[in-house]
Amino acid sequence: MFADVEKWCARANYTDFTPLPSPDELAALHQKEEVWDELRNSALIITNNFPWKSTIGLLQRIYQPYFKVTIFCGTFYPNLFMKDEGFPEIITPFNYINVSEKEVFQGYFIYLCLMKAKYLHIDNVEGFFMMSDDATFNFWHTLNLRNVMHPTGITYRDFTGMWWPSPYGKSAVERALMLITDKYRDDLSVKGMWKSYQDGLIANGFLRSAHRQLIEIDGWCMSDLIYVPTTKLQYFSELMVIFYEAEVFHEIAISKFLYTVPHTRLPPSEYKYLWEEDRDRWDELYDENLVLLHPIKFSQFVDLDQRYRFCNSVVKTFKKAIFESA
Numbered sequence: 001m002f003a004d005v006e007k008w009c010a011r012a013n014y015t016d017f018t019p020l021p022s023p024d025e026l027a028a029l030h031q032k033e034e035v036w037d038e039l040r041n042s043a044l045i046i047t048n049n050f051p052w053k054s055t056i057g058l059l060q061r062i063y064q065p066y067f068k069v070t071i072f073c074g075t076f077y078p079n080l081f082m083k084d085e086g087f088p089e090i091i092t093p094f095n096y097i098n099v100s101e102k103e104v105f106q107g108y109f110i111y112l113c114l115m116k117a118k119y120l121h122i123d124n125v126e127g128f129f130m131m132s133d134d135a136t137f138n139f140w141h142t143l144n145l146r147n148v149m150h151p152t153g154i155t156y157r158d159f160t161g162m163w164w165p166s167p168y169g170k171s172a173v174e175r176a177l178m179l180i181t182d183k184y185r186d187d188l189s190v191k192g193m194w195k196s197y198q199d200g201l202i203a204n205g206f207l208r209s210a211h212r213q214l215i216e217i218d219g220w221c222m223s224d225l226i227y228v229p230t231t232k233l234q235y236f237s238e239l240m241v242i243f244y245e246a247e248v249f250h251e252i253a254i255s256k257f258l259y260t261v262p263h264t265r266l267p268p269s270e271y272k273y274l275w276e277e278d279r280d281r282w283d284e285l286y287d288e289n290l291v292l293l294h295p296i297k298f299s300q301f302v303d304l305d306q307r308y309r310f311c312n313s314v315v316k317t318f319k320k321a322i323f324e325s326a
Contacts, residue, residue: 001061002319004088008058009311011086012304016316021323035142038126039066042145042227045097045117045130048074049107052081052133055298057088059133062318064091066139068125073097073113074133075104085302107132108168110250114226115240118233127229134295135224136314140321141291144264149227151292153265154258157219164217168249173215173256176246181211184242193238200260213259220251221258222273224294232261266291283313288321 006017044067046059052074064070076098082090097116104110114130127145131137143149163169184190198210206213228236236257243253271292274282282296296314301307 001065001091002323005058005061005315008086008088009307009315012307012311014308014311014315016312017319018324020319033140033142035140036066038143038145039139040068041124041126042067043117043122043125043128044070045113045128046070046072046133047107047110047113047130048072048133049104049110051075051077051101053299054081054083054085054087055133055301056081056094057090058298058301060091060094061088063137063139066322067129069093069095069122071095071097071113071117071120073099073110073116075099075101087301108249109244109247111240111253112244114228114233115237115244118237125230127227128233129225129227131226132224132294134297136286136290136293136296137225138288138291138293138317138321141270143227143291145227145229148229148232148258148261148263149266150221150223150254150258150263151225151266151271152221153263154219154255155221159219160217161220163220163249163252166249168247169252170215170217172243172246172248173252176242176248177211177214179242179246180214189238190242193235193242196235197239197260204259204262206259214256218259219255220249221255222294223251223254225292226254235261283309286313286317288317 002020009015009017044063046063052072056072059072060070072094073096076096097113097120099112099116103112110132114128117128129137129139180190180194194210197214201208201210201213239257240253243256248256270290272285272287272290273294274285278285279295282293286293286296296310301310
């Protein structure tokens with residue numbers, strides 16, 4: 001698969017690649033690192049806030065060989081995602097969850113993708129990574145996957161920001177509380193979820209009632225990458241069903257979830273969010289020691305100059321990490 005990426009790079013006159021190892025050589029390299037076994041027992045969900053375009057084949061070749069299953073989630077229109085824009089073609093298996101533009105609502109409710117993955121009933125998967133299509137995930141690093149993993153954890157606890165005053169913030173979590181305590185008060189699964197929410201708050205050291213905490217303005221977290229163990233997927237899904245009906249914004253919904261589960265964060269040196277002029281310097285700021293960099297927009301690689309930048313930074317680093325340094 002990676003050979004296809006090299007051919008794609010060659011069209012931008014980038015050819016600075018060493019020969020790929022044989023399958024046997026690669027298998028021997030990967031036996032040395034437990035991280036590859038963990039990936040083979042994990043699912044990867046790649047989401048898109050907007051209708052998918054022709055970047056799927058490239059994303060498949062970069063990520064799909066290393067996970068037990070890779071799933072693309074978003075809105076699929078054949079005239080867009082099958083359009084020939086110079087990207088590698090989609091390969092099989094092509095696993096996807098199709099959600100409407102209304103459901104995704106420009107990414108406001110993208111947690112639906114992980115929620116819906118539960119209903120795929122994938123066997124022998126220990127956990128699910130969910131990442132946005134414009135996140136670059138250096139998956140070869142050893143991560144603590146015993147618990148939920150979120151790069152930043154809960155942030156902006158004392159800063160209201162733009163989302164809490166919106167219809168998808170404070171008023172939305174108040175709607176969620178009404179759903180739990182009124183509309184679904186006799187629903188056994190909701191009762192169980194609500195007990196888990198309260199118990200999780202206490203276990204995490206937040207000694208206040210779930211009723212009070214749910215409607216508090218207590219932060220949000222940028223959530224372009226998250227890992228949820230299979231053991232927490234049922235709880236995650238039941239909570240997100242309520243949040244979706246209440247129209248709670250993605251970054252607030254994930255933050256509320258994190259308050260109630262054991263989770264690990266990455267050191268600040270291992271993730272990077274780019275803002276303003278730094279977004280045009282992504283190839284300079286990308287680094288093999290990062291676990292996450294956001295964003296790199298794949299749609300720009302129709303332009304061969306931008307593609308060369310990508311191949312000379314991200315692709316070169318992926319090849320070194322996967323095929324030379326395992």
